[in-house]
Amino acid sequence: xxxxxxxxxxxxxxxxxxxxxxxxxxxxxxxxxxxxxxxxxxxxxxxxxxxxxxxxxxxxxxxxxxxxxxxxxxxxxxxxxxxxxxxxxxxxxxxxxxxxxxxxxxxxxxxxxxxxxxxxxxxxxxxxxxxxxxxxxxxxxxxxxxxxxxxxxxxxxxxxxxxxxxxxxxxxxxxxxxxxxxxxxxxxxxxxxxxxxxxxxxxxxxxxxxxxxxxxxxxxxxxxxxxxxxxxxxxxxxxxxxxxxxxxxxxxxxxxxxxxxxxxxxxxxxxxxxxxxxxxxxxxxxxxxxxxxxxx
Amino acid sequence: xxxxxxxxxxxxxxxxxxxxxxxxxxxxxxxxxxxxxxxxxxxxxxxxxxxxxxxxxxxxxxxxxxxxxxxxxxxxxxxxxxxxxxxxxxxxxxxxxxxxxxxxxxxxxxxxxxxxxxxxxxxxxxxxxxxxxxxxxxxxxxxxxxxxxxxxxxxxxxxxxxxxxxxxxxxxxxxxxxxxxxxxxxxxxxxxxxxxxxxxxxxxxxxxxxxxxxxxxxxxxxxxxxxxxxxxxxxxxxxxxxxxxxxxxxxxxxxxxxxxxxxxxxxxxxxxxxxxxxxxxxxxxxxxxxxxxxxx
DNA sequence: CATTACTATAGATTTTATCTATGCCAAATA
DNA sequence: TATTTGGCATAGATAAAATCTATAGTAATG
Numbered sequence: 246x247x248x249x250x251x252x253x254x255x256x257x258x259x260x261x262x263x264x265x266x267x268x269x270x271x272x273x274x275x276x277x278x279x280x281x282x283x284x285x286x287x288x289x290x291x292x293x294x295x296x297x298x299x300x301x302x303x304x305x306x307x308x309x310x311x312x313x314x315x316x317x318x319x320x321x322x323x324x325x326x327x328x329x330x331x332x333x334x335x336x337x338x339x340x341x342x343x344x345x346x347x348x349x350x351x352x353x354x355x356x357x358x359x360x361x362x363x364x365x366x367x368x369x370x371x372x373x374x375x376x377x378x379x380x381x382x383x384x385x386x387x388x389x390x391x392x393x394x395x396x397x398x399x400x401x402x403x404x405x406x407x408x409x410x411x412x413x414x415x416x417x418x419x420x421x422x423x424x425x426x427x428x429x430x431x432x433x434x435x436x437x438x439x440x441x442x443x444x445x446x447x448x449x450x451x452x453x454x455x456x457x458x459x460x461x462x463x464x465x466x467x468x469x470x471x472x473x474x475x476x477x478x479x480x481x482x483x484x485x486x487x488x489x490x491x492x493x494x495x496x497x498x499x500x501x502x503x504x505x506x507x508x509x510x511x512x513x514x515x516x517x518x519x520x521x522x523x524x525x526x527x528x529x530x531x532x533x534x535x536x537x538x539x540x541x
Numbered sequence: 542x543x544x545x546x547x548x549x550x551x552x553x554x555x556x557x558x559x560x561x562x563x564x565x566x567x568x569x570x571x572x573x574x575x576x577x578x579x580x581x582x583x584x585x586x587x588x589x590x591x592x593x594x595x596x597x598x599x600x601x602x603x604x605x606x607x608x609x610x611x612x613x614x615x616x617x618x619x620x621x622x623x624x625x626x627x628x629x630x631x632x633x634x635x636x637x638x639x640x641x642x643x644x645x646x647x648x649x650x651x652x653x654x655x656x657x658x659x660x661x662x663x664x665x666x667x668x669x670x671x672x673x674x675x676x677x678x679x680x681x682x683x684x685x686x687x688x689x690x691x692x693x694x695x696x697x698x699x700x701x702x703x704x705x706x707x708x709x710x711x712x713x714x715x716x717x718x719x720x721x722x723x724x725x726x727x728x729x730x731x732x733x734x735x736x737x738x739x740x741x742x743x744x745x746x747x748x749x750x751x752x753x754x755x756x757x758x759x760x761x762x763x764x765x766x767x768x769x770x771x772x773x774x775x776x777x778x779x780x781x782x783x784x785x786x787x788x789x790x791x792x793x794x795x796x797x798x799x800x801x802x803x804x805x806x807x808x809x810x811x812x813x814x815x816x817x818x819x820x821x822x823x824x825x826x827x828x829x830x831x832x833x834x835x836x837x
Numbered sequence: 838c839a840t841t842a843c844t845a846t847a848g849a850t851t852t853t854a855t856c857t858a859t860g861c862c863a864a865a866t867a
Numbered sequence: 868t869a870t871t872t873g874g875c876a877t878a879g880a881t882a883a884a885a886t887c888t889a890t891a892g893t894a895a896t897g
Contacts, residue, residue, distance in 0.1 A: 323608035
């Protein structure tokens with residue numbers, strides 16, 4: 246027994262005709278006929294007297310039809326509820342994003358989300374991980390997108406995706422080994438960007454002694470960073486999503502890493518006591534889906 | 542969306558575990574997992590927070606679960622109803638059957654029906670078509686099994702099956718043409734049996750002039766009839782279901798009819814104003830099924 | 838008696854549910 | 868910190884079902 250079969254018998258009862266009911270249900274008369282028969286066999290009850298004209302329900306059939314109506318009505322109600330829940334995505338979401346994610350991810354997710362949830366107002370700020378965590382705990386933000394793991398155990402995180410980190414820059418060889426990385430002239434974003442610390446940790450960089458001694462400048466954006474790298478024939482590491490937006494010329498300066506993969510985790514982050522739980526869960530699912538689509 | 546999926550999420554909610562729910566629902570964890578996911582996608586609502594331990598429903602999920610319970614409960618109620626309707630087959634059915642049907646059909650249907658409906662009491666009488674119609678109209682019978690068409694327009698009939706009529710007897714040739722039938726020494730049941738009239742009409746028999754002039758005897762049962770046929774090297778016509786029960790020796794005396802098929806209709810017959818409609822419909826379906834099984 | 842309107846059935850096709858096997862992740866354990 | 872364990876997700880194959888097209892059968896109608 247399934248809900249369609251119940252809808253079919255209700256339609257037959259309503260139209261007093263198999264063929265009209267079939268039209269109404271958008272199936273062929275053959276299908277409807279077979280399904281009604283199947284249901285009758287499963288219940289072991291003859292629901293319709295096909296010889297009467299117009300077709301009429303048997304005594305037992307009327308009983309079944311009554312119950313079928315209940316089932317179908319409640320199923321419809323469930324579907325309605327789901328629609329109304331989806332429409333209920335409204336209100337304000339204060340979202341913080343760290344810069345190294347914001348510059349690529351927002352491009353992918355923002356438009357679809359704004360379209361899908363016209364009643365949802367996004368207030369987005371670019372902040373460092375530290376600022377972001379503080380704002381979440383204070384309730385100044387509903388939601389953060391940052392790179393995990395993070396130090397706070399009060400905040401909850403949900404992994405959105407893992408993002409490869411790719412090498413960019415200028416070396417003699419076409420590819421390079423991980424162990425050789427610390428020998429390169431490395432340029433990084435300035436202090437405060439978590440990506441900087443991650444890269445230092447991942448690549449086991451110590452003090453980088455290959456920079457010109459009279460240069461202390463470090464970049465605050467990838468744009469500036471890449472210009473530095475090109476000028477000084479250095480090297481740096483970029484998140485995959487950002488690297489994908491680069492010009493073909495710059496893409497040509499990508500370097501293969503011989504073994505091992507560098508990657509970072511990008512996660513949603515929220516403080517449970519204040520959490521707009523249902524909105525967060527939906528956005529998490531949506532963002533995962535959008536990134537997956539984008540990468541395929 | 543289907544009822545199974547709803548049962549699955551209810552089970553997950555109850556057991557707070559996909560695998561336990563799967564056991565409970567008698568499906569594998571993989572199946573349940575996929576079905577829950579499919580439902581979530583169709584509704585576009587994340588029902589469960591799989592990261593929580595134990596698993597818990599989301600806010601939206603709880604709403605959906607409530608509605609799902611309604612649907613499933615009503616579906617169960619429908620199934621219960623159908624069972625109780627089936628058990629409700631009780632009371633008395635006064636059934637009249639004409640002899641030429643009774644002698645073969647009752648053998649096939651009686652035992653299964655008595656077993657299937659232990660609370661149904663059958664009172665069966667063998668009667669001619671005329672008596673039977675009268676009894677039906679007077680309410681002395683609930684139901685008749687006879688050969689259609691019949692003359693009364695007050696009674697309603699429902700075709701159960703068509704039964705071939707086969708030739709039995711003694712002729713020179715191995716097979717015979719329909720046109721030659723009236724040249725044969727024909728023996729028939731005595732007056733009052735509708736099969737007699739049907740055969741006369743079907744085979745266009747006139748007065749049969751080949752019987753011994755000093756014999757007027759006609760049979761009231763096939764048993765007697767066949768003995769007569771054998772003794773006098775005559776011919777007769779038997780219904781298929783009866784012919785099938787004959788001894789091998791007698792089966793050897795069956796004659797092929799070269800072209801055309803002789804057959805009769807066997808139908809249920811009832812008088813609508815008094816009709817035990819639901820019982821009749823069920824019995825009709827059951828008998829059709831039983832005869833079909835018997836013939837295959 | 839032919840036509841019309843309607844339902845049932847057969848066979849092919851497509852869709853869906855389910856299973857097995859395996860992957861992946863996190864929490865517990867040694 | 869490696870390893871096991873428990874639990875959910877995913878992939879690919881298989882089985883089950885719903886659906887379609889085409890056609891047969893049946894009853895009512897002109």
